[in-house]
Amino acid sequence: MDKASLLTLTREKLSEKIENFEKLISETRASSNDTKSSMGDKYETGREMLQQEINNLQVQLNEILKQKDFLKAVLPKPNDKAEKGAIVKTEKGLFFISVSLGEIKIDNEKIICISPESPLAKAMNGKQKGDTFSLNNMSQKIIEIE
Known part of the structure; x- marks a missing residue:
């Protein structure tokens, strides 16, 4: 990506x-x-x-x-943790922590753009590859971060 x-x-x-x-x-x-x-x-x-x-x-x-x-202010640099500007891949989907824009497609891949202030971004904030987080009693594992 x-x-x-x-x-x-x-x-x-x-x-x-x-x-x-x-x-x-x-x-x-x-x-x-x-x-x-x-x-x-x-x-x-x-x-x-x-x-x-x-x-x-x-x-x-x-x-x-x-x-x-x-x-x-979001730079196209690699990230090693879930933070502003990171692309976070979990078991449930691919998320771009940037602005609340909803789903977009790039290279036939669905990416959901979420605000750093969203509950999902707050739940995964600071987490790294392999970490798990929970939101609404659902646990997700971070597979990859770019």
């Missing part, structure tokens, strides 16, 4: 999410400007609902921007 390629793919996925949120915010702002009506209170309520939606989208966009900044 090439960690540099995995980092590049992860950054691309985050960039796609950023573009989608920026587009949604722009479209929602445009529809907010189009809701002109002589209905009085209904007009104000509709505008307020659209503004709340824009605020919600902005919060989500800011979170993804933070994730992108966080990824800049």
